[in-house]
Amino acid sequence: xxxxxxxxxFCVAAIATAQDLRPAFLLTGAASREGQDLSGQxxxxxxxxxxxxxxxxxxxxxxxxxxxxxxxxxxxxxxxGTDFFEFDMDRSAQMTIPGAWNAATPELRYYxxxxxxxxxxxxxxxxxxxxxxxxxAVNYRAHVYLNGKEVGKHEGGFTPFVLEVTEALRTGDxxxxxxxxxxxxxxxxxxxxxxxxxxxxxxxxxxxxxxPATFIDDAMLTLQPDGCIAGEVVLQGAAVAGQKxxxxxxxxxxxxxxxDAKGRATFAIPAPATLExxxxxxxxxxxxxxxxxxxxxxxxxxxxxxxVKGSQILLNGQPVFLRGISLHEEEFGANPARNMTEQxxxxxxxxxxxxxxxxxxxxxxxxxxxxxxxxxxxxxxxVWSEIPVYWTVDWENPEVLRKALAMQxxxxxxxxxxxxxxxxxxxxxxxxxxxxxxxxGAMADNVRALDPTRLVTAALLVERHKTDxxxxxxxxxxxxxxxxxxxxNTYAGWYGNDTLxxxxxxxxxxxxxxxxxxxEFGADALAGYRHDGMKKFTEEYQAAYYRxxxxxxEKIPTLRGLSPWILKDFRSPRREHPVxxxxxxxxxxxxxxxxxxxxxxxxxxxxxxKADR
Numbered sequence: 001x002x003x004x005x006x007x008x009x010f011c012v013a014a015i016a017t018a019q020d021l022r023p024a025f026l027l028t029g030a031a032s033r034e035g036q037d038l039s040g041q042x043x044x045x046x047x048x049x050x051x052x053x054x055x056x057x058x059x060x061x062x063x064x065x066x067x068x069x070x071x072x073x074x075x076x077x078x079x080x081g082t083d084f085f086e087f088d089m090d091r092s093a094q095m096t097i098p099g100a101w102n103a104a105t106p107e108l109r110y111y112x113x114x115x116x117x118x119x120x121x122x123x124x125x126x127x128x129x130x131x132x133x134x135x136x137a138v139n140y141r142a143h144v145y146l147n148g149k150e151v152g153k154h155e156g157g158f159t160p161f162v163l164e165v166t167e168a169l170r171t172g173d174x175x176x177x178x179x180x181x182x183x184x185x186x187x188x189x190x191x192x193x194x195x196x197x198x199x200x201x202x203x204x205x206x207x208x209x210x211x212p213a214t215f216i217d218d219a220m221l222t223l224q225p226d227g228c229i230a231g232e233v234v235l236q237g238a239a240v241a242g243q244k245x246x247x248x249x250x251x252x253x254x255x256x257x258x259x260d261a262k263g264r265a266t267f268a269i270p271a272p273a274t275l276e277x278x279x280x281x282x283x284x285x286x287x288x289x290x291x292x293x294x295x296x297x298x299x300x301x302x303x304x305x306x307x308v309k310g311s312q313i314l315l316n317g318q319p320v321f322l323r324g325i326s327l328h329e330e331e332f333g334a335n336p337a338r339n340m341t342e343q344x345x346x347x348x349x350x351x352x353x354x355x356x357x358x359x360x361x362x363x364x365x366x367x368x369x370x371x372x373x374x375x376x377x378x379x380x381x382x383v384w385s386e387i388p389v390y391w392t393v394d395w396e397n398p399e400v401l402r403k404a405l406a407m408q409x410x411x412x413x414x415x416x417x418x419x420x421x422x423x424x425x426x427x428x429x430x431x432x433x434x435x436x437x438x439x440x441g442a443m444a445d446n447v448r449a450l451d452p453t454r455l456v457t458a459a460l461l462v463e464r465h466k467t468d469x470x471x472x473x474x475x476x477x478x479x480x481x482x483x484x485x486x487x488x489n490t491y492a493g494w495y496g497n498d499t500l501x502x503x504x505x506x507x508x509x510x511x512x513x514x515x516x517x518x519x520e521f522g523a524d525a526l527a528g529y530r531h532d533g534m535k536k537f538t539e540e541y542q543a544a545y546y547r548x549x550x551x552x553x554e555k556i557p558t559l560r561g562l563s564p565w566i567l568k569d570f571r572s573p574r575r576e577h578p579v580x581x582x583x584x585x586x587x588x589x590x591x592x593x594x595x596x597x598x599x600x601x602x603x604x605x606x607x608x609x610k611a612d613r
Contacts, residue, residue: 021409029297070148103337136204235263278302283380302419322561324360386425522565
């Protein structure tokens with residue numbers, strides 16, 4: 001039976017790939033296009049019983065409940081008559097978008113369900129052109145209506161989606177309504193069991209974007225291992241075939257190609273001798289211009305290679321040690337709204353780059369904002385990126401696998417041009433079974449099909465067993481055969497019975513032919529709580545934990561990187577100690593407001609020494 005499940009899931013993956021996981025529209029380079037930002041004040045209306053979508057017994061919602069209707073409720077009420085309404089989006093309370101509703105008002109702090117949002121705006125669509133709405137992220141399901149017409153749906157809380165609204169958009173006043181459902185279940189990704197706050201809402205920017213009738217939908221550029229600069233341009237529209245495309249990479253090089261019948265063109269040119277390769281020490285970005293069919297998009301792209309050779313990770317052909325830390329997408333502050341502005345992202349990444357002397361960040365446990373990724377490009381931080389296939393997943397459900405593959409594809413298509421992204425992870429701390437391994441294996445195959453230029457990893461669990469009377473920590477996971485870089489989460493000295501004094505002597509048994517990253521390790525500490533007795537939750541204990549764990553790590557011969565858990569304290573409803581936690585995971589080296597704990601200095605000193613070697 002187990003073999004059947006594994007074979008079935010692999011067949012599902014092959015079918016999904018054959019049907020092409022590329023979203024209908026990508027709008028790569030949307031930020032450089034004509035359009036308007038729809039951020040700002042939106043009205044909202046709670047709908048815990050989902051009456052705006054369905055009536056009892058699954059019937060169509062009653063008209064008096066349909067919050068997406070393109071009507072002026074106040075004007076209709078003033079007329080009188082037998083009709084009445086149980087909503088009015090125009091007169092509802094307001095909320096700043098982007099941002100999670102959990103931070104907006106105390107009554108929404110733990111709200112989990114459906115909320116309707118509305119934004120009125122004025123538009124001037126181009127004559128003969130096309131118009132799109134691009135959402136950077138809506139958590140978790142989105143139902144989108146423009147001027148009372150449904151224009152699309154999306155599932156997945158951390159990836160962008162694009163909806164064409166050419167026919168629904170009006171010249172002049174428009175009414176955009178979005179139903180956002182934050183509920184998770186056994187078939188969602190992630191499920192309802194996590195160790196972070198799932199939040200809810202329109203958490204990243206929304207833009208109205210205008211394009212010509214035939215336009216550049218996707219444009220990609222990368223430095224291949226063979227030294228060639230390769231790229232791809234994909235057009236959308238009625239006149240995509242036989243179009244000349246040109247690419248200008250700053251003053252470095254130019255290229256030209258012609259689209260095929262489906263509007264796709266590829267090119268490859270030898271890398272010029274003057275090419276400056278992107279690295280954390282020299283994060284060179286080129287201003288790249290893609291042109292075709294009278295359309296132009298611009299991007300800032302770094303060119304570098306990443307590979308493994310034996311137990312080494314090679315950046316631009318040279319061994320690199322990943323000096324990093326893990327990070328959740330929460331800005332500094334006592335009431336984070338997951339509104340990752342450039343200022344907020346720069347403050348977090350700056351602590352890693354300059355405070356910790358880091359060159360790497362694990363963006364956990366989901367795709368982080370485009371703002372964060374682009375700043376990693378600019379500042380020079382290598383990135384581990386993952387989708388939230390985390391802990392519990394319905395491994396044997398082919399629809400859930402298809403959902404994971406689609407979410408993974410959305411992430412890869414979004415970030416293929418980001419030099420900082422070097423590791424695609426296919427899972428975090430998932431218990432071994434045949435169905436689970438087949439699921440992750442399909443994800444790894446999907447990554448290689450969509451983006452063979454980056455490395456595949458996963459955060460695995462380890463096992464402890466006795467060898468010659470000694471405790472040995474080992475990786476016994478069949479998924480290792482699918483991975484370029486091995487990674488494990490270990491919390492010896494915090495969870496379990498190991499003393500801190502025992503950590504440096506712990507024995508590790510890991511494959512010798514591949515690099516290893518300690519993707520997580522950490523201990524909780526409440527900022528400012530100090531005690532000479534080395535009690536848990538004190539800054540002293542956390543600092544001692546880091547010293548002992550780093551001493552242990554130094555003895556692992558294939559170790560090529562670290563991303564301890566975690567940069568700063570973050571919201572987690574499962575952490576409810578009334579003195580030390582109160583809904584916060586306290587494993588941060590910084591408090592939620594940015595106060596450095598003692599362990600911050602321990603890791604910073606270690607990384608400074610590593611960088612000087």
